[in-house]
Amino acid sequence: METTTSRFKWLNFFAIILVIPTVYFITISVLKYRLGVSGPFDSITPLLERWGIKESLGWNINLLILFGPIIAVIISARQILYIDWHAAIDRIDIRVTVFKKVLPLAILLLSGLTLISLFAYLVGENF
Numbered sequence: 001m002e003t004t005t006s007r008f009k010w011l012n013f014f015a016i017i018l019v020i021p022t023v024y025f026i027t028i029s030v031l032k033y034r035l036g037v038s039g040p041f042d043s044i045t046p047l048l049e050r051w052g053i054k055e056s057l058g059w060n061i062n063l064l065i066l067f068g069p070i071i072a073v074i075i076s077a078r079q080i081l082y083i084d085w086h087a088a089i090d091r092i093d094i095r096v097t098v099f100k101k102v103l104p105l106a107i108l109l110l111s112g113l114t115l116i117s118l119f120a121y122l123v124g125e126n127f
Contacts, residue, residue: 015075015107018068022114025065066118069111076108 025048032041052060082097 011075011079012103012107015072015104015111018064018072018075019107019111019114021061022065022069022118023110026114026117069114069118072107072111073115076104076111079104080108 028040028044031037048061052058053062055062057063057066080099080101082099083094084097085092085094087093
């Protein structure tokens with residue numbers, strides 16, 4: 001029997017690498033603008049400006065901050081969800097199986113929370 005954990009270790013690592021910049025950016029933004037701790041944000045601002053944080057959405061850090069968690073959700077969901085469906089003449093049978101893998105579930109939860117916070121920022125900033 002083949003274990004799927006060893007096969008997907010590099011996918012979990014890749015998903016975590018995609019989520020970390022967004023989590024870090026949200027954390028230092030909350031520290032600066034909500035809690036008044038400006039040290040981490042001010043120290044990374046020159047680097048983020050060189051990477052294009054103030055520019056519009058394009059091939060810069062903004063793309064990673066926005067789409068990194070989305071790709072991580074897809075990678076994690078692919079590891080824990082299995083959808084099996086069979087179509088017959090009179091019915092369609094669909095079975096969804098969720099595997100209990102701790103690391104992909106944690107990555108999925110972290111990515112989901114970052115996407116929710118980005119959506120809350122989008123709604124709060126524009127309305």
